[in-house]
Ligand code: SF4
């Protein structure tokens with residue numbers, strides 16, 4: 001039942017992606033800052049960082065339209081992403097971009113206003129034919145990476161939003177903030193490996209359970225491992241404890 005609800009939510013956000021596209025845009029934040037405007041994407045990225053303090057990366061598992069689209073792509077290629085080291089590619093993309101964001105922000109001479117709807121038409125991102133080209137390009141990027149590399153490849157290799165949430169996770173760990181996470185009970189695990197097969201982020205959850213280390217920066221708290229474990233060895237918890 002929980003996964004049906006999650007699928008319905010994520011489908012809703014994907015279907016409304018033509019409206020929300022610019023709120024996820026790495027370019028809109030730059031365009032806004034050049035004009036002294038805090039745009040919608042700046043607000044969203046900040047919210048993602050703050051939400052990770054209490055909800056981990058649940059945004060990725062439950063809301064992100066790009067994540068949802070990639071989940072649908074698994075019907076074409078459900079290959080697991082095996083090379084964990086390659087997750088660093090997204091930080092090599094993110095670092096120059098965020099540096100540019102700060103550089104332009106400092107150079108612009110101050111913030112004049114906050115406009116969540118910057119570069120939208122009454123709040124709608126895709127409202128004219130040329131914007132559709134942008135939209136289709138972005139969708140193509142998510143789809144082609146998933147088709148070539150497998151499950152949620154863009155989340156692993158290319159996402160400019162994931163690093164904000166990973167920063168939130170790290171701050172949460174340092175400050176021991178109570179938050180949503182996974183909790184395992186090793187004695188209940190039968191090593192059936194069902195959790196490994198359903199994980200949207202290709203994580204070796206069985207090893208995480210065996211090592212009693214359920215904190216993983218790439219875990220998006222989708223709950224598929226929780227719902228697929230017939231032994232109830234994995235559960236959600238809201239706590240400041242380390243599991
Ligand atoms: S990693 Fe990025 S693209 Fe993937 S679900 Fe999270 S925010 Fe969306």
Ligand code: SF4
Nearest residue numbers: 199219220222223225
């Ligand atoms: S470990 Fe579980 S909750 Fe985390 S991404 Fe994998 S299936 Fe989802």
